[in-house]
Amino acid sequence: MASSTSVCNSVVQDRIFHAEAAPRCKKLVWNAYREELPVRSLLLAKGIIENDTCPCCGKGNETTMHALLQCEEVKTIWFGSPLGLRVETMHDINTVSEWIHECVALLDKRAMGIVCVIMWALWHRRNVWVLRQKKLGFPEVMAKACSMFFPDEWIPPLYPHVKANFSAFVQDNVGTAMGVVYRDSTGAPLASATNFMEKECFEVEIAEALCYRWALERAGELCFCDVIFETDCQELYSHWNEIMKEKGNIETCYLDSLLEDCRIMLRWTRSSLTLVGWGGNKVARNIALEAFVYGERVWTEDVMDEASHFVLADATNLQNQI
Template identity: 55%
Template sequence: MVHSKSVLDSEAKVWRGIWHAEAPARCRSVAWRACKEELPVKSLLVQKRILDDATCPCCGNGAETTAHALLHCEEIKRVWFASPLGLRVEALSGVTSVSQLIEQCVSVLDEKAMGMVCAIIWSVWHRRNVRLWKDKKLDCKHVMGRAWSVIARQKWAPPPVQHVKANFGAVVRDSVGTGMGVVFRNSLGVVLASGTNLLEDETFEPEIGGALCYKWAVEQSGELGFSNVIFETDCKVLHSQWNLITEGKGSSGVSFLDSLLEDCKVMIDGTGSSFSLVRPTANKVAQRLAAAAFDYGEKIWMKVVPEEASLDLQSDMPASADK
């Protein structure tokens, strides 16, 4: 096969964009296979005479090509719009394939944002497979949650200078209650304060427990006089719902979760604070404190964490533990 120079150029551009994207190899691999039209979408299987019906398993509207499955399928458009990229698939002129999308993205996005693109493609493809093989329907916030989570930080990192990082987490124990933990650290990794809280006999869905804990952590940070706080959770659903609400793309104030997040949004407005997602491995101290809440109840420690969490605290800062 002879390719013209411009085809080879654009393929090389797409390849570089995916190769350098800040996302795990499994995400980049799905993105690359999508660009090469190698994902086993139904229209490809019909072409190979393995199937005789190419109808999209998600929407039932039209043939499932790669571009349909990953871009144009009705529910997928919502995912792209809800993402931090705020992409309106309808408005992309001249984009009829994933490869063309990547080529356009590479010109305007950095490696981190390209990582997000690959993670979304990977998560959307996962959603399609779950729908096809398990007949399970994952909604937009689950798809976004998975995408965020796969590119989230795996190791705890201190905040920038003049910032405070607040890791928080909740543990829900059936018929016992909801334990919460928070730890505030500065740019040197030094503990400023830590705390536990217990809602006895109250149990919730994990993301509701997380949202209650977030609200409590925001209140504590206010009482302690912190500003520029980076709140960190490892709850995917909480984080993606937060993004939908703060970006005005969610149905705000409808559910209990939404109203809790609305409260938090009002509370941190103008304080220079932000909210991000990390992997559970980067949120161990908070999780340990949440478990300890069942013993301590409501308590605040200044400049230290209780003994239960001290090993996790050390493992977050391996360099300083050597000194």
């Protein structure tokens, strides 16, 4: 029979892994919950180091609780975050595990996502300080956290923007299938399309980048401007941000050159690329799966029958939130 602790732990694990955040952030929170982060007090206990003073403030012992909640600047960051958390008021919380327990009991998956990305960004800040002696300020920490947060449901664009969700699938020895759906602020489809590259089997990131470029080309042909492109591929999104940061041409591989093409196509527009969870990209994922059957095709003001109930589900979800 499972003990009550293990049952409890599995609930905590489940809540953490359903939070609206990048997987690496959720993994960090799970490690923090299990007191497995290599903080100095842990390294001291293992006999690896002889002093567990916090490397950031030099004032306390670096426990997980200190590193992620109680270090002076960390407290300021939590207070300035969207959660407005005042660590000083958490009198009955003694460990990070206790606090995470409390969070999963009280917060929905969006707020829990914010907790995960901030904890991850704080740990990143601490490591940048330890390894590179570089101090990241509040704006840098929050920007890092924001880049790791993504919703798990479809959120409409603000009028008059168009949102384009896209996705690609690669099936070995069969080919690469792509799908895109363009929707307006009410959730209504303006167009959708499929594409199929027979016998062309790419790495996932390459397939997603090819799909992004194809979705950009289709948007141009359909005369959509100010498009928010949305992917659920974390690797593509991270790589895109790297490309956007570089001013010069950094084409060192095929993925870079594909994304450079996309950057050129986006120049002079107000279009952008954002990241969403699988739940927010389910229409595109389903369209892409059907691309193996449909091949190259465009639907105007519509989607294929197989994806229509997913479009309806997103729109209904929208209405329920109003």
